[in-house]
Every structure is written in structure tokens, then in C-alpha cells.
Amino acid sequence: MPTTLVIGGNSGIGLATAGRLASRGDTVHIAGRAPDRLTEAARAHPGLLPHELDAGDAEAVASLLDQLGGLDRLILTLSGNQGAGLLAELDLGVLRTAFEEKFWPTITAVKGAVPHLAEGGSITLIGAVTARAGMPGTSGIGALNAAVEGLIAPLAAELAPVRVNAVSPGYVDTPWWNMVPDADRRAMFDQIATGLPTRRIATADDIAEAVVLLATNPNLTGTVIESDGGARLMA
Template identity: 40%
Template sequence: MNAFPSKKVLVVGGSSGIGEAVAKAFAEGGAEVTIASRSKTRLDQAAQGIGKEVQVAVLDTADVAAVEAFFADRGPFDHVVISAAQTPTGSVRELPLESARAALDSKFWGAYHVARAARIAEGGSLTFVSGFLSVRPSKGAVLQGAVNAALEALARGLALELSPVRVNTVSPGLIATPLWSKLSDEARGAMYEAAAERLPARRIGQAEDVANAVVYLAATPFATGSTVLVDGGGAIA
């Protein structure tokens, strides 16, 4: 069923992982999808995999001028999704300050820049992707939890400021994406197996699970200011 016929959708971070799954879900719903990220090569690869005449745009969300120029040159989008981020892990006392600030620039300020400049049609939506560490902190990833919490708070405030544009957040748990490709097959498999045993859902999340939640929020006109957990029960386990 085409839930988004001819709707214009932008997925920032749509070149891999969760963002790519989100873009594919919208495209299969009949939307006119544009995916954006910093890598033209990865964008082209993702677009070929998604099909459906997906458009690509090279965009660095840390570059304020580039973000503003991108939206100034385009008409309004019906739905904008932001899943682009790089957030290194490490304890507060050991993670270099430069890395910590880079994480904020990537995940929080990048989303802030897009939210500030994006042109979204009335009744459309803006959706952030955060992470369940905002409510279930980890001593080895304190910064990530703080950034995710800030992103969710930003979305709630923007739901008021940008009304009637709707603003929501999807908060994933452990998701099997290329993010973990640097681990060996053995280490990655062991991590997934241990997590599946611990989680109430008894499985690891897939990018499509998160995409389902994003599409639900975009398609539900009464959903705004919400944070939807898609974590297999990680926040309560």
C-alpha cells in the first residue's frame, strides 16, 4: 500500500544502516525520496540498492552554510528524518575532549542545524533518531546517553515551536547495522547472542524495525512530541 504517494521525503544519513532502511520504507510507500550524507560513493550504492528513483545529495550537517544552502535551493519536504551521527564511546575521563565535542557536533548540532534550516510542509514531520542510552545509561558511554537525551528534549521543544509540523524521536537499542562491522565476526556474533539472551524480545534489532517506527510516526497525524523506544526491552531489562 502506498502510504506516502508523491510525498517528498528527506533522509539525512540515508546512505547506510538505519537511514537506508528508512529511505527504502518510504520509497516502497510511494514517496519521492532524497537521501543525504557526506559520501557520494555510499549514497550512490544505497540509491542503487533502494531503487525507486531515489535522489542523492552530498551534505555535511556540521557545515551550517551548506545546510542552509541545501534547503534554500529546494521546495519544502513533507517529511524529514535525521539519522546521521558519529558518536565515539569511552568514559568521560578518558575520551578526548576533541572527540566528545565532535560527537556533539555530529549528532546534536547536526540535527539542530537541519531542524533550524529545513523547510517542511504544514502537517509534515521531522523525526530524529536517538538511542535508548538516554534512559538506560552505560558507564562506558555516558556521553552518548547525554547526547541522546538532549536530542529527545530538543524534539519535544520543537514540537511546540514548529507546530503544526510534527516532531518526534525514535530511540533504538542494539541494532544489527554496519556500525558493528569493525568487530570480528566472532566478537560481533557473541555480542549479538549475549544481548538476545538478555533482552525480553529475545532477538537483536534490525534496521527495518526502526524504519517501521519512523514510518508510523510520519503517517500518524496525531503523533508529535513523542519518543518511541525500539529497543527489544533494553530500557527495562
């Protein structure tokens, strides 16, 4: 039975991914910084095993991985909603914080997990459409996601036969958008959807399906799947 660790697995894409893998028979551990969300996730999905973790803390990552022993799949669905804005108005301190919330925890967790991964195991990360689409106001957050996606090809070559991949989502209806009032968020999503080739906003489960494919298919490595509803085509 494969052992999977989903860091960021307490909500959104991470939780949807954890649920899908558990239904396939994996032993799935979920980790995150918010104990209330972990408790809620474990209550909603009794088969998931929750762990409180700051992925940017190398010692905490090492301690959890020692506790788990061997690992077949590492999935990081870390996110942050800071770092967007026009360059002239961009607060560089906020952008540094965004890197501290997503990029540095990502590379810290990956580095810590490598010695624990089974031969032929997998690492799957989450980037975003801003890494490759020319959208005004996304130079900061785009650089952040490009940094995450930039890990994929070199690590896939360096860590083989461990497989390394990523999913690059576009607009997804997850708690990432909770900073926008509900009515405004609905109106915004409706407007965005009309401009997408798919004419819809993705669900967390849409993205989770792509994550599971990368995590489990033994012939995929060094790959970034663009699951963005065609948003990059309209930028």
C-alpha cells in the same frame, strides 16, 4: 506525492526508512557525507535521489533545501560511535567530536528545514537507549543522545502544526558496529540477545518501521518511541 528528505539515508536505519517511504509513494531524497555509500544506496534502490551533504554546514543545508523546494518530511538518522567509556577514562575531546558529528548537524538541519516544511509536515530524529538507561560507561554518549531527544517536546510545541518526534533504538545490527570484527560482533550480539526481553537484536528495518510511523501518522507529535527490545529495562 509527499517529498521526504532522509539525512543519513545512505545506509542502515536511514536507508531502510528511505526504502519504506519510497514504497509508499513518497519522492525520497537521501543525503550523506560519503559519496560511495550514496552511489551504492541509489544503485540498490533506483527510486531514491542521492545528494552529498554535510548536515553541519548550514549553507550546504540551505542550498539543498532551496533545490528541493517544499518538504513534507525531514528525517535525520545521524549517528556516531564516539563518546562511550567510563567517565574517569573519557576523552572529552572525543566527546566533543561526537557532538559535532550528531547533535550539531541535527539542530543545524532542523533549523534550516523549518522554513521549507509544509504545514502539518514532520521532523523525525534518532536518539538512543543510552539517553534514558543507567548503563555504566555511557555518560558521555548518553548525554549526546539525551541532547537530541531533549529537542523533541519543546520543538513539537514551538513548531506546531509541524510534528516533531524521535525513535530511541537499542542494539541494532547496522554498519554502526563495523568497527568490531565480524566474528566478535556475532558473538557479542548473541550474548546481548540472551539478556533482552525480546531475545533478539533489532534490524535496521525494525527501527525504520517506527520512524515511518512517526513521520506519517498525523496524530503523533512530541513523542519518543523506545524501540530498544527492552534494553532500558535490563540496564
